[in-house]
Amino acid sequence: MMERGHDTKERILDTSQALILENGFAATSLHNILKTTGVTKGAFFHHFDSKADLAHTLIRRFAADDFAMFDEWDRRADALTDDPLQALMLFLKFFEEWIDGLSKPFAGCMFAVYVYESALFSDDVNDFVKQSLEHWQRYYRKKFAAIIAVRPPKLEVRAAELAEMIVAILEGAFILSRSSGQPELISRQSRLFRGYIKLLFEEPQATA
Numbered sequence: 001m002m003e004r005g006h007d008t009k010e011r012i013l014d015t016s017q018a019l020i021l022e023n024g025f026a027a028t029s030l031h032n033i034l035k036t037t038g039v040t041k042g043a044f045f046h047h048f049d050s051k052a053d054l055a056h057t058l059i060r061r062f063a064a065d066d067f068a069m070f071d072e073w074d075r076r077a078d079a080l081t082d083d084p085l086q087a088l089m090l091f092l093k094f095f096e097e098w099i100d101g102l103s104k105p106f107a108g109c110m111f112a113v114y115v116y117e118s119a120l121f122s123d124d125v126n127d128f129v130k131q132s133l134e135h136w137q138r139y140y141r142k143k144f145a146a147i148i149a150v151r152p153p154k155l156e157v158r159a160a161e162l163a164e165m166i167v168a169i170l171e172g173a174f175i176l177s178r179s180s181g182q183p184e185l186i187s188r189q190s191r192l193f194r195g196y197i198k199l200l201f202e203e204p205q206a207t208a
Helices: 001-024 030-037 043-048 051-080 084-101 110-116 121-149 160-178 186-200
Strands: none
Touching: 001 043, 001 051, 001 084, 001 110, 030 043, 051 084, 051 110, 084 121, 084 160, 084 186, 110 121, 110 160, 121 160, 160 186
């Protein structure tokens, strides 16, 4: 019984996330969710107090899954090299491989949806989204700070600015990918950013 209940809750969460990424939170009604999942209203309210409670659970689950992937790519990169620049390159390659290996085009970022429709959410949900995006930037800022400590950049730039840059590039890539119908655009932009970082930090190869 507990396992079936868990499966029902996960089905509601998975379906709701897909609908919200496709249509937005305001346009995703409880009726849409129940019709798509095939669960009853009673089953829904067994797991969630309200649509607002669903929104709160969804964004926390999305953040946990997102950062778990980041931690895994980070662990794999650090296991392969002690060079912080190469570790970042590997980290971004792992991200690109994940994007390119998806069976369907990347559906989008829940953080972006919640920011666009922030007026619909409670202060604690909006604060959580803000803190999650800041956490994402701190993740990259730490990596860039480690690189700058051992490799002076060719331009005057701070780790925090580079962290803002990659987050802005990827969030923008998610939007452009969806609007243009080009799923490969996301990994392409990540590869271009890697090229910029190589130019910024790598010493030119000596010629014979």
